[in-house]
Amino acid sequence: MIPAAFEYHRPSDIEAALGLLQTHGDEARVLAGGHSLIPMMKLRMAAIEHLIDLRDIAGLRDIRIDGTTIRIGAMVTQADLIAHDGLARTAPILREAALQIADPQVRYMGTVGGNVANGDPGNDMPGLMQALDAVFTLAGPDGDRDVAARDFYESAYMTAREDDEILTGIRFDATAGGYAYEKQKRKIGDYATAAAAVLITREGGCVATASVAMTNLADTPIWSHAAAEALIGSSCDADAIRAATTAALADIDPTEDNRGPVEFKRHVAGIIISRAIARAWSRA
Numbered sequence: 001m002i003p004a005a006f007e008y009h010r011p012s013d014i015e016a017a018l019g020l021l022q023t024h025g026d027e028a029r030v031l032a033g034g035h036s037l038i039p040m041m042k043l044r045m046a047a048i049e050h051l052i053d054l055r056d057i058a059g060l061r062d063i064r065i066d067g068t069t070i071r072i073g074a075m076v077t078q079a080d081l082i083a084h085d086g087l088a089r090t091a092p093i094l095r096e097a098a099l100q101i102a103d104p105q106v107r108y109m110g111t112v113g114g115n116v117a118n119g120d121p122g123n124d125m126p127g128l129m130q131a132l133d134a135v136f137t138l139a140g141p142d143g144d145r146d147v148a149a150r151d152f153y154e155s156a157y158m159t160a161r162e163d164d165e166i167l168t169g170i171r172f173d174a175t176a177g178g179y180a181y182e183k184q185k186r187k188i189g190d191y192a193t194a195a196a197a198v199l200i201t202r203e204g205g206c207v208a209t210a211s212v213a214m215t216n217l218a219d220t221p222i223w224s225h226a227a228a229e230a231l232i233g234s235s236c237d238a239d240a241i242r243a244a245t246t247a248a249l250a251d252i253d254p255t256e257d258n259r260g261p262v263e264f265k266r267h268v269a270g271i272i273i274s275r276a277i278a279r280a281w282s283r284a
């Protein structure tokens, strides 16, 4: 459990960090909270010669709420998300999801940027970002560019981020109506067997808008357009929830692993999705 030797860099601005990434190419990786990367290095599943720690770069720990637009810096920790009163008012699903990640020790170090940039299908934030229709800002040698969370994930650990780019922040609109993040895990502190993020608004007793996203049920997070379509205009009764759940299940592609066979995962997913929709509706 001891990683191979590496060189540690701690730049104080994003330009210097990008310069180091360019200089060292494939041999370099940025370090955020280290709670995914360092275990990989200790297990010798990743051999990184240059670690570029982002913690001294000003501005990456900011949370800004401008009207209905929320901007979260990449180095904001999961604990910061939980503690922020403004976020609890404007996007309470963030706190609900972050509280279900690992345990307090991991959440004090793990960052929202590391969680979404990692591309691990088990990470909770990527699914949540689908539901929120978030936009990721990437800084690169040619400046900044924005990528929609729904376009970011290509396959497990493969994303639209180029090797010489750094994710600097995440942007999304304040949420309205009801919300729920439901997660099934084997034990406290574990990654999801299945998780679902649901946002619903209500108008005149019917669903006006809906967003349904899922975690660890395919090699990328899944946002189900069909599930939302099944809910919109309905009174979110049992039939509508069943139809939306069926639609969401048609969009997933779980694989067998130490969390269970495919049939079990589909069964768990159905329960988690239905519960998340019902709870979001009860809060709408």
Ligand SMILES: Cc1cc2nc3c(=O)[nH]c(=O)nc-3n(C[C@H](O)[C@H](O)[C@H](O)COP(=O)(O)OP(=O)(O)OC[C@H]3O[C@@H](n4cnc5c(N)ncnc54)[C@H](O)[C@@H]3O)c2cc1C
Pocket: 029, 030, 031, 032, 033, 034, 035, 036, 037, 038, 039, 054, 074, 100, 101, 102, 103, 106, 109, 110, 111, 112, 113, 114, 115, 116, 117, 118, 122, 123, 124, 125, 165, 166, 167, 168, 189, 190, 191, 192
């Ligand atoms: C025991 C344990 C249980 C856990 N359980 C859960 C769980 O239930 N749910 C969950 O979601 N996560 C879980 N995690 C993971 C944890 O939340 C991680 O901290 C998180 O996924 C990665 O964030 P980090 O800041 O630690 O990133 P790091 O480990 O520092 O980085 C992860 C990867 O992302 C890259 N990266 C990081 N930041 C950036 C950036 N700004 N721009 C570009 N690339 C970047 C790194 O180069 C690296 O490849 C668990 C971790 C542990 C140790």
